[in-house]
Amino acid sequence: MTPSTAAEVDLSTIDILDPKWFEDGPPHELFARMREEAPVRRNATAELGEFWSLTRASDIAAVSKDSSTFSSAQEGVFTVRDLVAPLELQRSVLLYKDPPDHTKYRKILQSAFVPATVNKMEDDVRAVVTRVIDDVIEQGECDAVGDLAVRIPLMVLADLMGLPDEDVPQLLEWTNAIEDSANTYEPAQAVDTFMAMAGYLHAQVERQIAEGNNDSLVMRLRNAEVEGEKLDDPEIMLFFALLVFAGNDTTRNTTSSGLRALLEHPEQLEKLRANPELLPQAVEELLRWTSVVQYFVRTATKDAEVGGQQIAEGDRLVMWYTAGSRDPERYEDPGTFDIERPEHAHMAFGGGGRHFCLGAGLARLELRIIFEEVLRRLQDIEIAGEPERRVSPWVNSLTRLPIRFTPGTREG
Numbered sequence: 001m002t003p004s005t006a007a008e009v010d011l012s013t014i015d016i017l018d019p020k021w022f023e024d025g026p027p028h029e030l031f032a033r034m035r036e037e038a039p040v041r042r043n044a045t046a047e048l049g050e051f052w053s054l055t056r057a058s059d060i061a062a063v064s065k066d067s068s069t070f071s072s073a074q075e076g077v078f079t080v081r082d083l084v085a086p087l088e089l090q091r092s093v094l095l096y097k098d099p100p101d102h103t104k105y106r107k108i109l110q111s112a113f114v115p116a117t118v119n120k121m122e123d124d125v126r127a128v129v130t131r132v133i134d135d136v137i138e139q140g141e142c143d144a145v146g147d148l149a150v151r152i153p154l155m156v157l158a159d160l161m162g163l164p165d166e167d168v169p170q171l172l173e174w175t176n177a178i179e180d181s182a183n184t185y186e187p188a189q190a191v192d193t194f195m196a197m198a199g200y201l202h203a204q205v206e207r208q209i210a211e212g213n214n215d216s217l218v219m220r221l222r223n224a225e226v227e228g229e230k231l232d233d234p235e236i237m238l239f240f241a242l243l244v245f246a247g248n249d250t251t252r253n254t255t256s257s258g259l260r261a262l263l264e265h266p267e268q269l270e271k272l273r274a275n276p277e278l279l280p281q282a283v284e285e286l287l288r289w290t291s292v293v294q295y296f297v298r299t300a301t302k303d304a305e306v307g308g309q310q311i312a313e314g315d316r317l318v319m320w321y322t323a324g325s326r327d328p329e330r331y332e333d334p335g336t337f338d339i340e341r342p343e344h345a346h347m348a349f350g351g352g353g354r355h356f357c358l359g360a361g362l363a364r365l366e367l368r369i370i371f372e373e374v375l376r377r378l379q380d381i382e383i384a385g386e387p388e389r390r391v392s393p394w395v396n397s398l399t400r401l402p403i404r405f406t407p408g409t410r411e412g
C-alpha cells in the first residue's frame with residue numbers, strides 16, 4: 001500500500017478488513033484519516049458483515065469500560081462469530097465472558113498472577129532468555145523470530161505451568177494452529193487443537209498431582225479459591241488454552257517487531273544501550289509502537305451513543321487498539337518512536353476495561369529481560385535481510401527477521 005492510497009481513498013466505500021490494507025503492517029495513515037474524518041465509522045462493505053470501526057482512544061476506552069452495554073459474550077470478540085472455535089465453547093474462556101461470570105473467574109485467576117508471583121519469576125525468565133541467546137550467540141546471525149522471539153514466551157509458559165521442556169515444540173505447533181485458524185476465517189477450525197491441548201493438560205495435572213508439585217500455575221489454579229468458588233479441571237484446561245493463545249504470540253510479536261523498531265531507529269537503540277535504566281520506559285514505547293493485538297470486538301446490548309454516533313442494539317464495534325495507541329489526542333507526535341516518551345497509557349493491553357490483559361505484568365517482565373539481555377550480549381546488531389510478516393487485520397506479526405551481530409560466547 002502506498003501512502004497516497006490511504007490519503008486518497010474514499011473512506012465511505014472501503015472495507016477495512018480487506019487484507020490489502022495490512023500487507024505492510026498496520027495501516028497507520030488510513031487509521032489517522034479515519035480518526036480525523038470518521039472516528040466511529042460504519043463498515044458496510046465487509047464480506048464478514050457490518051460493524052463500527054473505532055479509531056479514537058477515548059471512544060475505545062469508553063466502550064471497553066462499559067461492559068454492561070458492550071458485551072464480549074454475546075457475539076464473541078472477533079469479527080467472525082465462531083472464529084477459532086464455536087462461540088458456545090469460546091464463552092467458557094475468560095476473554096469472552098461478561099459480568100458477573102467474568103468477575104468471579106477473573107478474581108480466581110488473578111490470585112495466580114499477583115505482582116509478587118510475577119516478580120518471583122525474574123530469575124526463571126532470565127535463565128530462559130540466557131539459554132535461548134546461548135543457542136545463537138556463537139553464530140553471529142539468526143532469525144530473530146524463529147530463534148529468539150518464538151522460543152522465549154513458550155519456554156516461560158512451560159516453566160510457569162510446570163510442563164517439561166521437551167514439550168515446547170508441541171506447544172508451538174498448537175499456538176500456530178490456533179493463530180492460523182484466527183487468520184483464515186475458518187470457523188471452528190481450532191476445536192481439534194483445543195481437544196488435543198485439553199487431553200495433554202489433563203495428563204500433566206495427573207502427573208503433577210502424583211509428584212506432589214504444588215508450585216506450578218496449574219496446581220495453584222487448582223488450589224485457588226475465592227469466596228468459596230474454585231475452578232474445575234475443564235475450566236483450568238480452557239484457561240491454559242487461552243494462555244497458549246493470549247500469552248504467547250503476543251509477547252513473541254512484541255519482541256520481534258519491537259527489536260525491528262529499535263534496529264530501524266539506531267539513535268534510539270544507542271540511547272538505550274548508553275542508558276539501560278530507560279528500559280522499563282522503552283518497553284512501554286515498544287508496546288505502544290507495535291500494539292500487536294490490533295483489535296477486539298464488542299456487541300451493543302442496547303441502543304447507545306459512541307463518539308456522537310448512534311449505535312443500535314446488536315451492532316458490533318471493532319476497537320482498533322493499534323489506532324488508539326497512536327491517537328494524537330493522547331500522545332504528542334504519535335508517529336515518532338521515542339523510548340523516553342512520558343505517557344504510559346497505550347492500548348497494547350486493551351482499552352482499560354475489565355478485560356485488560358491479565359498477563360501485562362508478566363509480559364512487561366519478559367520484555368524487559370529479553371531486551372536487557374539482547375542489548376547486553378548481542379553487539380553490533382543489524383537487520384540482515386527482508387523481514388516477512390503474516391498479513392492479518394487482527395495480529396501485527398513478523399514471521400521472519402534475519403539479524404546479524406558480532407559473535408559472542410555462551411554464558412549458560
Ligand code: HEM
Nearest residue numbers: 094095246247250251293349350351355356357358359363
Ligand atoms: C506483549 C504481550 C501481550 C499483549 C500485547 C497482550 C494483549 C492483550 C489484550 C489486547 C487483551 C484484551 C484486552 C481487552 O479486550 O480489554 C489481553 C487479554 C488477556 N491477556 Fe494478554 N497480552 C500479552 C501478554 C499476555 C501474557 C504473557 C499473558 C499470560 C501468560 C496474557 C494473558 C491474557 C489473558 C488471560 C487475557 C484475558 C483477560 C480477560 O478477559 O479478563 N497476556 N491481552
